[in-house]
Amino acid sequence: MRTERDSMGEMQVPAGAYYGAQTQRAVQNFPISGQRIPRRVIQALGLIKHAAATFNEGAGVLDADRAGAVRRAADEVASGQHDADFVVDVFQTGSGTSSNMNTNEVIANRANELLGGQLGANDPVHPNDHVNAGQSSNDVFPTAVHVAAYLASTEELLPALRTLESSLAGKARAFADVVKPGRTHLMDATPVTLGQEFGGYARQLALGIERVEAALPRVAELPLGGTAVGTGLNAPAGMTEAMLSELRERTGADALREASDHFEAQGARDGLVELSGACKTVAVSLTKIANDVRLLGSGPRTGIAELQLPAVQPGSSIMPAKVNPVIPESVTQVCAQVIGNDTAATVGGMNGHLELNVYIPVMARNVLESVHLLATSAENFARQCIDGVEANEARATELVEKDLAIVTALVPAIGYDKSAELSKRALEQDRPLREVVKEAGVLSDEEVDRALDTKAMTEGGVIGE
Known part of the structure; x- marks a missing residue:
């Protein structure tokens, strides 16, 4: 010592x-x-x-x-x-x-x-x-946190989100003609394509990318030069811009700039709260997507089973040959952590008392952890799950033919009440709706087949017009 x-x-x-x-x-x-x-x-x-x-x-x-x-x-x-x-x-x-x-x-x-x-x-x-x-902890440390958050977002998070968006968009194209039941309230609804579902997921990622990008200009606004309380006491003229010029050159982050108001920049941490909020929204989106993927992949024999997920590891210590959706499960756990991190970052942000926020270290920890976890889990989700997902077309066709909600397409021709009556009859008799409608004679067989064209139902409009 x-x-x-x-x-x-x-x-x-x-x-x-x-x-x-x-x-x-x-x-x-x-x-x-x-x-x-x-x-x-x-x-x-x-x-x-x-x-x-x-x-x-x-x-x-x-x-x-x-x-x-x-x-x-x-x-x-x-x-x-x-x-x-x-x-x-x-x-x-x-x-x-x-x-x-x-x-x-x-x-x-x-x-x-x-x-x-x-x-x-x-x-x-x-x-x-x-x-x-020429410096103070009160301007240097939050500047370091903002620089770190900006670089982590641009170098880790945004590329990973783009990778996942691309993977989902690729599956949307691949599954464009796979017709399956839609589901609302977890109950059968009118048909959609698997491609439409995956297109929606890809759009969620695209919007998440936009949200993160939209937050970055405020993260790039740095308190450097404000020294102790925002007045810049003891910082020589020209020092802040000289330092920022070097930081821009060495990091490649041209957006880094001096805060327009140093009292806001040191008394508040709203930029970090905004970025944390964008990360939370991405986490919400990823939770929805991961949950949908594992629901659609449930089975393999007694579940929905419209998707076949890659088998990456044994699923049970007691049930031989069981395989679980472990990658989506990992994603949802990460998202829970990110949402929790955002709560603490929000509390930290609201506690900027007078001239200085004094929750900066925990905000730094949480925001940077969220950025990193979302980046690694998005990349992993793409590579180990989405890229290898396959459609079970036979199962999708089987289920969509059993889907009583396709009766909706008959409403313009035979009315709501008659459509409901035939749908209820098909359910009670456990028979295909198409067969029951033809038996009822309310339309010709050709008209029934035209109206109950499940692929056409996914394209909107009134069938047969």
Whole structure:
């Protein structure tokens, strides 16, 4: 152990740790979950500190040696080389100050090591005076969270959702001529095609993509430069735009920009709430789709069985040869977690008291987890389930011929009451509706067959016109 001091006194810090006294104090204060801040937030913090060092060198705050060492250390942080030294629990001070100081201390100590100094000496590079120069936790940490959320959404979530949308759209085309019963209230309804159902699912994904994309401009609006309370105290003129220019260049995210109002940008986290809400809506859509897929694949002999899902693993420890819809089940569990995450993010967002929101770490954790879980589960759903789904055309045909709701197409010709009477008779006698209608003689056999053309029913309009 080594002895360090911060403004509150001495602390014992592990001898080889790159973090320092303030981080160690936070570790002792928050022995909560064992979960640390997300990797993408650490990456963004490293990028921000690198950009600050570049500006501060040009402004004369850092000499070339200090600036170079800080930049190298910040790059190592961004690339993940020092993740083991980011030890503060995610359930910490609500501003993320502990994680910002964790970053400052790791970069300062690594920079001092590069310059021949000793860990814990804070010389020649000081974590506050040099690494944090011109910055505050109150603008840096939420900026890192927004950058992380933006990059995770564009690099992980949106590509995965597009993959799933494409898979569903492909099945919509493949199943375009598979006629089957529609179902409302889980009861038989007029016919649809399996392709129409899958087309609806693909459209849900397309709209989900639009919702995520629509939220990103607000996520890209960054509080950087507001420092402590939004006024920008101690931030030199030109620093914010210089740092943002570097962040845009290094991330490829050209949309990143300074907030138009720093008091909104630090007192509220509405952009993250909006993105979380978009993720929740995607989760709702995926739950509906996954549930429909496993319902349509239920069986194989006593269920609906209009779909055959890929068999990916044995389904039971006691029932031989049983196969379960495990991929859709995984998707729905992810969606439940995402919806729960959104609730906590919503509570966090509404608790921006006065000049600072103090729920930022938990919002970061939840939003980034939601983005990641939706991305991986959407990709997995596409590859391990949807791409391999097959239509059971014989079963669909069998069921649609038994579907009493096809009597609806007779209403324009014979009226509602007569149609209901014939449908009820077919049900009571357990006979095909087509046979019962022909027997009743209300229409010629040709007219009955034309009216009860189930494929034509899927195309709308009045049959036979």
